[in-house]
Amino acid sequence: MARSIIDKSIVFLASIVAMIVVAVIVMVSALRTDPVEEAVKAERIINVAIIFERNGKPAATELLMYYPGNARAALLDVPSETGLIIKSLNRVDSIDVLYEPGSPKAYLEEIQRLTGATIDWYLLLNESSLSALIDLLDGISVFLPNRVSKVVDDVPVSLPSGFVLLDGQKALVYANYRDPDVTDSELVSKRQALYQAMLRRLVERSAFVMRDDVYPAVQRLFKTNLKQESLKRLLYEFGRLEADRIVLQRLTGAYRSVEGKMLLFPHYDGELVKDIVKQSLNALLNADDTAIAEKVFTLEILNGTSVRGLAQNTAEIFQSFGYEVVSVGNAPSVDVVRTSVVDRYGDRDAATTVANVIRCGIVEEEAIPSASPADFVIILGKDFNGRNCVD
Numbered sequence: 001m002a003r004s005i006i007d008k009s010i011v012f013l014a015s016i017v018a019m020i021v022v023a024v025i026v027m028v029s030a031l032r033t034d035p036v037e038e039a040v041k042a043e044r045i046i047n048v049a050i051i052f053e054r055n056g057k058p059a060a061t062e063l064l065m066y067y068p069g070n071a072r073a074a075l076l077d078v079p080s081e082t083g084l085i086i087k088s089l090n091r092v093d094s095i096d097v098l099y100e101p102g103s104p105k106a107y108l109e110e111i112q113r114l115t116g117a118t119i120d121w122y123l124l125l126n127e128s129s130l131s132a133l134i135d136l137l138d139g140i141s142v143f144l145p146n147r148v149s150k151v152v153d154d155v156p157v158s159l160p161s162g163f164v165l166l167d168g169q170k171a172l173v174y175a176n177y178r179d180p181d182v183t184d185s186e187l188v189s190k191r192q193a194l195y196q197a198m199l200r201r202l203v204e205r206s207a208f209v210m211r212d213d214v215y216p217a218v219q220r221l222f223k224t225n226l227k228q229e230s231l232k233r234l235l236y237e238f239g240r241l242e243a244d245r246i247v248l249q250r251l252t253g254a255y256r257s258v259e260g261k262m263l264l265f266p267h268y269d270g271e272l273v274k275d276i277v278k279q280s281l282n283a284l285l286n287a288d289d290t291a292i293a294e295k296v297f298t299l300e301i302l303n304g305t306s307v308r309g310l311a312q313n314t315a316e317i318f319q320s321f322g323y324e325v326v327s328v329g330n331a332p333s334v335d336v337v338r339t340s341v342v343d344r345y346g347d348r349d350a351a352t353t354v355a356n357v358i359r360c361g362i363v364e365e366e367a368i369p370s371a372s373p374a375d376f377v378i379i380l381g382k383d384f385n386g387r388n389c390v391d
Contacts, residue, residue, distance in 0.1 A: 036226070036233040039120070043069040045281055048234070049108055049122040050195060052130060052175065056101040059175070060191045063115065064199075065277070067284035071240040074247040074280040075195060076273075077188045078111055082251060083263025084270075086110070094263055102223055114266070116274040117281075121234070124223040130175070131168030133198070133221050136214075137205050139165045140197040148177050184264075185319065188250045199243045206239025247283070249276050252320040267316065268387055276320055279357070297350060300327040300374035304336025304381050314358070314380060317387070321357055327372040336381035339389045340364055345375035354378070359388040 039046050045067055052060040058080050066073040080096040088106070089097065095114070099107040108119050125133065134140055141163055148159040150173050157173050159166070166174055175194055178187065202209065209218050215232060224231055251273055253266040266273050299318055303311035315325040340362040343351035351363045354376050383389045 034230050034233055035120075036230045036237065040068045040233075040237055043067070045284060046121075046234075046237075047117050047119050049104070049111065049119050051104060051122060051124045053101065053124055053126045054176070056099075057096055058099050058104070058107065060195070061111070062192065062195050063111070063117065063119070063277075064195075065117070065280055065284060066237075066241065068237060068240075070284075071242050072245060072247075072284050073241055074249060074284060075192055076115065076277065076280070077192055077248075077250045078114070079188070079251060079264055081262065081264050082114070082253075083256070083258065083265045084110065084114065092258055092263075094261060114270055114273055115277045117277045121226050121230075122224060125221065127172055129221040129223075131172050133168075133218070134166065134171045134201075135168040136218060136221075137198075137201040137209075139167050140171060140194075140201050141165050142174065142193050142197045144174070146179065148173065148179075150177055184255075185250070189248075192248045192250075196243060196246055196248070199238065199241060199246070202235065202238050203241050203243050206236070210236055210239070247280060247322055249280060249322045250320060251276075252316045267320075272317060272320060272387070275357075279321065283353075296322065296324050297345065297354065297375045298324045298326045298373065299354070300329075300372040300377045301325060302329055302331040302377065302379045304331035304333060304339075304379050305384070306334045307386075310380055310384070310386065313386060314378070314384075318354075318357060318378075323354070326374050331379050336379055337383065338362055339381040339384045340379050342377040342379065344377060347375075351376055358384065359390075360384075361389065 036046070038044075045065060048064045048066065050062045050064055051058050061078045061080065063076040063078060064073055065076070078095070080094060080099075082095045083092060084095055085091075086093050086095075086098065095107065095110055098110055102124065104122055104124065108122060112119050143163050144159055144161050147161045150157050157170060159170060159173065164170075171194070174190075182190075208214055210232070218235070219228055219231060222231060226234060251264070251266055253264045255262050255264055257263075299315075301311045301314050301318070311328045311330070315328050318325055339358065339360045341351055341355040341360055342364045345351070348363065348365070351365075355361070355363050358378075360378075381389075383391070
């Protein structure tokens with residue numbers, strides 16, 4: 001009888017030990033779950049800040065918003081000279097004063113507040129690692145509207161105009177060169193062209209990058225808050241990215257001098273930036289492939305009110321959302337009551353998307369006389385308050 005009781009006790013204890021072991025295995029497995037893999041499986045928007053660091057400061061920061069469900073993405077450029085009230089410092093300054101070399105946590109937290117988007121992870125490249133990555137990818141192709149000449153380490157470097165294949169050193173020349181005659185919007189386009197070219201090359205060379213004898217060299221080039229396995233999963237996922245269809249958007253605002261520094265203050269106290277991000281995310285999440293335009297639509301904006309500068313200010317809003325404004329002017333009348341969008345392109349859905357930017361409820365299909373080649377014409381009325389149409 002005593003032996004039977006002992007045997008049962010041993011079995012009971014063994015069962016408890018087995019359950020504990022199983023529980024521990026389950027917990028360890030849960031802890032090892034890859035966050036990128038989870039996001040991809042759940043088809044959740046992935047927000048990644050890609051930072052190019054020069055001399056300990058962010059020379060370029062792009063917020064990449066990627067949707068695994070259709071491999072589409074948007075890039076939002078965040079200039080380092082963006083002016084904000086930095087609450088932690090209790091002063092107005094540029095956002096890059098929060099940046100610590102190689103450790104962008106505080107900097108990215110401020111970008112999160114500015115954009116309203118949660119930044120999941122960051123990828124950081126400095127000059128040497130960016131150059132090495134581009135060389136590893138066998139160069140990137142960009143379009144140069146003008147010839148570039150610069151001296152690097154006492155060696156003259158010249159880049160011809162047109163489509164050019166850049167190696168690492170020449171890519172740095174392209175990234176660091178600033179033509180004094182170009183506009184701020186052209187500088188943004190240049191930064192985004194570099195990022196888009198690099199992402200395109202990562203797609204084209206994805207199989208090569210993922211090779212066991214290559215990936216360790218790639219992994220060492222990035223500073224990131226991702227673990228090694230998660231970084232590899234993210235770069236693998238980027239191999240699916242439709243790089244040529246990335247929606248390019250930018251932060252717009254007004255430049256003002258603060259204590260000798262020229263700062264870019266976002267329009268409408270940053271609310272426009274949040275609207276841009278929201279529209280980008282909504283478009284990416286839409287399963288319809290036409291949700292994100294296959295082309296950059298062109299706009300003509302006409303002021304149908306007596307408010308001076310209304311059309312030009314509205315042009316900046318639409319440029320922030322990635323549209324190309326080809327003409328700004330006055331409507332035949334300054335007594336237009338209701339704002340409308342005229343579809344000259346023949347795409348009702350695209351016209352409605354344009355109208356939604358300013359909450360305009362009137363979309364007309366008939367063409368109106370105009371010498372402009374614009375796809376859509378926006379006629380601003382008295383119901384437009386400078387940002388949205390109101391009742």
